[in-house]
Amino acid sequence: MVERYANEIYLARCVFNVLIIALLFVGTSASVVHNDVETVNRHIKSDIQGGEEFIVTLDIVGELPFVVGIVETIPEGFEFPKDDEDVSDFPHFEIDRGRRTISFAAIDERDIEYKVIAPSSGEGIFRGKWVDLLILSPELDEGYERLNVIEDVTVKVG
Amino acid sequence: MVGMHIVRILKMVGSIALLTVIAFTSSTASMYDEKIPCDDGDGKLTEEEISSAICSYMLEDGDLSLDDVSDAAWVYAYWGGEPKTMTDGFGEVVTFYRPVERIVSAWCTNNELLKVLDSTDKIVAVDSSMTGKSTTLFPELTDLPDCGGWHEPDFEAIISLRPDVYSPWLITTANEDDSYGIMRKRYLEENLLGMPIICIDNNEYRTDEYFMNEVKMLGDILDKQEVAEEFVEFYSDCTDPIIERTRGLSEDDMPKVWITSLFFSGGAVTASPYAYTVFEPVDFAGGKNIATGLGGHGRNVDLEWVIEQNPEYIFIQIWASGNRKSPYAPDYPVSIAKEQVDEVLNTPELAGVDAIQNRKVYVLQYSHFTKGPARGICTAYLAKLLHPDFFGSLNPQELHQEYVDIFLHIDCDVIGNGASFVYPFEVN
Numbered sequence: 204m205v206e207r208y209a210n211e212i213y214l215a216r217c218v219f220n221v222l223i224i225a226l227l228f229v230g231t232s233a234s235v236v237h238n239d240v241e242t243v244n245r246h247i248k249s250d251i252q253g254g255e256e257f258i259v260t261l262d263i264v265g266e267l268p269f270v271v272g273i274v275e276t277i278p279e280g281f282e283f284p285k286d287d288e289d290v291s292d293f294p295h296f297e298i299d300r301g302r303r304t305i306s307f308a309a310i311d312e313r314d315i316e317y318k319v320i321a322p323s324s325g326e327g328i329f330r331g332k333w334v335d336l337l338i339l340s341p342e343l344d345e346g347y348e349r350l351n352v353i354e355d356v357t358v359k360v361g
Numbered sequence: 362m363v364g365m366h367i368v369r370i371l372k373m374v375g376s377i378a379l380l381t382v383i384a385f386t387s388s389t390a391s392m393y394d395e396k397i398p399c400d401d402g403d404g405k406l407t408e409e410e411i412s413s414a415i416c417s418y419m420l421e422d423g424d425l426s427l428d429d430v431s432d433a434a435w436v437y438a439y440w441g442g443e444p445k446t447m448t449d450g451f452g453e454v455v456t457f458y459r460p461v462e463r464i465v466s467a468w469c470t471n472n473e474l475l476k477v478l479d480s481t482d483k484i485v486a487v488d489s490s491m492t493g494k495s496t497t498l499f500p501e502l503t504d505l506p507d508c509g510g511w512h513e514p515d516f517e518a519i520i521s522l523r524p525d526v527y528s529p530w531l532i533t534t535a536n537e538d539d540s541y542g543i544m545r546k547r548y549l550e551e552n553l554l555g556m557p558i559i560c561i562d563n564n565e566y567r568t569d570e571y572f573m574n575e576v577k578m579l580g581d582i583l584d585k586q587e588v589a590e591e592f593v594e595f596y597s598d599c600t601d602p603i604i605e606r607t608r609g610l611s612e613d614d615m616p617k618v619w620i621t622s623l624f625f626s627g628g629a630v631t632a633s634p635y636a637y638t639v640f641e642p643v644d645f646a647g648g649k650n651i652a653t654g655l656g657g658h659g660r661n662v663d664l665e666w667v668i669e670q671n672p673e674y675i676f677i678q679i680w681a682s683g684n685r686k687s688p689y690a691p692d693y694p695v696s697i698a699k700e701q702v703d704e705v706l707n708t709p710e711l712a713g714v715d716a717i718q719n720r721k722v723y724v725l726q727y728s729h730f731t732k733g734p735a736r737g738i739c740t741a742y743l744a745k746l747l748h749p750d751f752f753g754s755l756n757p758q759e760l761h762q763e764y765v766d767i768f769l770h771i772d773c774d775v776i777g778n779g780a781s782f783v784y785p786f787e788v789n
Binding site for chain 1: 421437
């Protein structure tokens with residue numbers, strides 16, 4: 204009787220484990236386990252000439268799925284191309300030209316590029332912030348203080 | 362003159378108070394809008410809608426909060442852009458338009474289920490009567506704000522905490538005129554300004570099947586599907602072999618059991634004691650509940666009738682919150698259980714009953730044992746008591762320890778503490 208009971212439990216567990224593995228393969232009933240986005244990096248080439256249109260690249264480091272909000276502020280004297288469609292091919296962005304800012308909504312898209320036109324001379328600092336929007340928190344009234352900083356990049360023209 | 366000034370000041374204060382209440386009420390009501398944040402209201406959040414909301418938020422444009430945008434992102438990424446629904450114990454559909462991040466939970470056994478589902482970090486307030494006192498079982502909840510008693514919620518405190526959901530204690534199978542049935546839910550709805558209410562009902566009269574379904578639904582709402590499945594597996598491992606073994610028992614092989622409580626009679630056996638009419642753990646464990654078929658979940662019966670039934674086992678349910686501790690507490694007073702066993706054993710009218718003659722009288726812990734997620738464990742203990750020959754290899758305390766280690770994550774030696782759940786209890 205002792206062995207029978209133990210065998211029944213063992214058999215039931217084996218069957219259930221097989222079922223669980225099968226369920227994992229068909230992708231159903233998986234818990235939501237969000238892996239936090241690690242960071243966002245910015246890349247700008249070093250040799251920029253006066254009046255040149257150049258590309259700023261952002262890359263998001265983290266596991267899918269993710270939803271990340273990003274805002275970039277370009278230095279004074281630098282401009283975005285005149286038409287929004289010339290600024291970026293990224294599917295979701297918005298520009299505030301008055302404040303020289305551009306925002307992105309990155310949904311499972313790691314690489315973002317946008318274009319900037321350099322002034323005739325000078326230098327400036329590209330600044331930016333990002334937030335992982337799939338981090339849930341019971342904290343109330345969280346706001347912009349939760350945003351992470353993208354490392355500043357100083358650009359010298361000429 | 363002075364009097365006029367006072368009246369004017371009082372009027373001003375009154376107006377400010379009224380405006381504050383209106384502003385608070387309207388802002389609270391808007392917290393529970395029946396739509397997904399950032400959605401245009403058609404019930405399906407699209408990539409365009411969430412992206413536009415994120416871009417605007419990042420430019421500090423508009424009035425969306427980070428919570429709005431983040432909740433919408435979650436719904437888009439993990440819920441397919443649509444609300445989730447759960448059918449509660451009343452058969453009513455509760456719709457969730459945001460992920461559940463903040464729960465006010467007013468019942469200790471519901472909190473145990475939330476703990477099993479790895480979700481106590483979402484609890485922001487608990488009932489004053491029990492949970493906050495249960496430092497061994499719920500150390501993480503000890504310092505949380507008080508939302509009133511389970512029977513007398515502090516609505517102002519609850520609303521001020523802005524939870525995503527309120528979880529009360531209710532009897533979802535109660536009659537319509539029962540004050541803890543649907544009337545209770547309506548009363549809560551009226552006072553909680555549209556806040557979603559999850560009516561979890563893991564009372565012992567609910568079936569095993571209902572309970573498993575409830576666990577899965579709750580796991581889904583909390584996005585804890587995997588741990589919910591893991592728990593269902595564990596629960597089945599506890600109960601399935603027992604049910605399989607007891608299913609074939611003949612009537613004669615099933616000992617007669619009287620399940621009672623002395624809670625409503627001041628700890629004494631009266632001429633009309635209580636009998637639980639529905640108690641699935643005993644059924645699963647191969648016992649024959651003498652009150653089955655008498656209607657409802659339980660009722661008072663004549664003591665004479667009990668004597669006629671001649672139960673072979675008597676189980677007395679005891680309510681842990683009377684001690685303001687969980688039975689997991691190392692200093693849980695077993696003396697109360699002993700007193701109740703002695704009370705039944707020493708009731709002269711029962712002297713001829715088999716259970717008394719053979720000293721088969723036990724106290725069962727009500728909270729955190731016969732009801733709630735531990736009911737599968739309870740079934741194992743009962744099977745061991747009722748059919749020691751069938752279940753020689755079954756060690757309920759080992760299963761219990763496994764449950765504690767895997768799902769409760771508390772430092773508790775069940776074997777050293779077992780008598781708090783079933784008194785008296787010896788493995789062999």
